[in-house]
Amino acid sequence: MTTEKPSLKILLAAPRGFCAGVDRAIQIVQVALQKFGTPVYVRHEIVHNKFVVDSLKKKGAIFVDELDQVPAGAPVVFSAHGVPKSVPVDAQNRKMIAIDATCPLVSKVHRDAERHHAEGRHVILIGHKGHPEVIGTMGQIPAGTITLIEKIEDISSLNFDKHVSLAYCTQTTLSIEDTAQMIEALKFRYPHIIGPSKQDICYATTNRQNAVQKIASAVDVIFVLGAPNSSNSRRLVEAAKQNGCVRAFLIERATDIDWSVFDDISSVGITAGASAPEVLVEEVVFALQERFDVTVENVEATTENIAFNLPLILREEQVA
Ligand code: SF4
Numbered sequence: 001m002t003t004e005k006p007s008l009k010i011l012l013a014a015p016r017g018f019c020a021g022v023d024r025a026i027q028i029v030q031v032a033l034q035k036f037g038t039p040v041y042v043r044h045e046i047v048h049n050k051f052v053v054d055s056l057k058k059k060g061a062i063f064v065d066e067l068d069q070v071p072a073g074a075p076v077v078f079s080a081h082g083v084p085k086s087v088p089v090d091a092q093n094r095k096m097i098a099i100d101a102t103c104p105l106v107s108k109v110h111r112d113a114e115r116h117h118a119e120g121r122h123v124i125l126i127g128h129k130g131h132p133e134v135i136g137t138m139g140q141i142p143a144g145t146i147t148l149i150e151k152i153e154d155i156s157s158l159n160f161d162k163h164v165s166l167a168y169c170t171q172t173t174l175s176i177e178d179t180a181q182m183i184e185a186l187k188f189r190y191p192h193i194i195g196p197s198k199q200d201i202c203y204a205t206t207n208r209q210n211a212v213q214k215i216a217s218a219v220d221v222i223f224v225l226g227a228p229n230s231s232n233s234r235r236l237v238e239a240a241k242q243n244g245c246v247r248a249f250l251i252e253r254a255t256d257i258d259w260s261v262f263d264d265i266s267s268v269g270i271t272a273g274a275s276a277p278e279v280l281v282e283e284v285v286f287a288l289q290e291r292f293d294v295t296v297e298n299v300e301a302t303t304e305n306i307a308f309n310l311p312l313i314l315r316e317e318q319v320a
């Protein structure tokens with residue numbers, strides 16, 4: 001006797017998953033392994049995804065918290081989130097082969113912070129305290145010349161004199177809406193503050209938030225594939241909730257699905273943060289197919305065709 005499976009409509013938000021910066025960072029570790037052999041050291045998670053980190057470990061990468069865990073002369077990769085200026089200096093002093101996998105869009109924020117500092121402006125950084133990207137950006141200019149704010153309420157506690165030149169930068173993976181509000185409030189308080197023409201929120205964060213917004217009101221539940229410490233993945237959950245799908249969940253693997261949420265639903269949306277590989281989305285679709293009679297639709301908000309070059313040290317023409 002066969003039991004009919006209940007029907008379920010799956011909407012896949014597109015774009016989703018890997019961005020150009022994450023793709024490049026993973027490729028950097030892989031090419032470094034080919035060029036230098038094993039092991040290649042990686043300072044911090046190359047990107048915020050356990051599946052990615054574990055697969056690179058299997059290929060011979062060793063992940064460390066700090067450079068004192070890396071032997072002198074060894075190759076060491078800095079993660080996509082960027083590092084404070086002191087880290088490459090430390091690596092050079094320890095005679096390591098430093099390979100920078102900082103996303104070029106994060107590097108752009110670093111250069112902006114440096115330029116503002118060189119031109120005499122105090123920098124206000126909008127971001128999340130403790131996130132590696134924020135630590136990296138704050139470490140581009142001397143302590144005391146950059147101030148972190150996390151939420152709109154923090155603006156009222158700023159007490160810069162109106163004659164102090166100010167500029168703002170933002171973390172690349174923030175909520176588009178919340179950040180726009182914070183910038184508006186900053187400009188209201190300090191009309192002379194300057195910043196990027198839009199925000200520093202990157203194309204991938206923007207596109208993934210727009211894509212999940214597009215499906216949010218059309219589905220009963222949304223699963224966001226991503227790590228709990230992935231800022232852009234957490235913002236996708238918030239964007240889904242703010243745009244009509246209150247049952248939005250961050251999951252790392254299909255095994256994290258709480259099947260009780262399926263009691264009364266007929267449609268599910270799926271997306272993935274910029275550091276989550278597509279194979280994890282496929283794993284969730286497969287798990288749903290085992291329990292439901294599914295139809296799958298890819299809902300494309302926009303197309304992406306961005307790719308970044310590898311750092312010079314790893315480009316083919318540089319390989320001896
Ligand atoms: Fe670069 Fe944006 Fe990807 Fe971060 S999310 S690695 S800033 S493209």
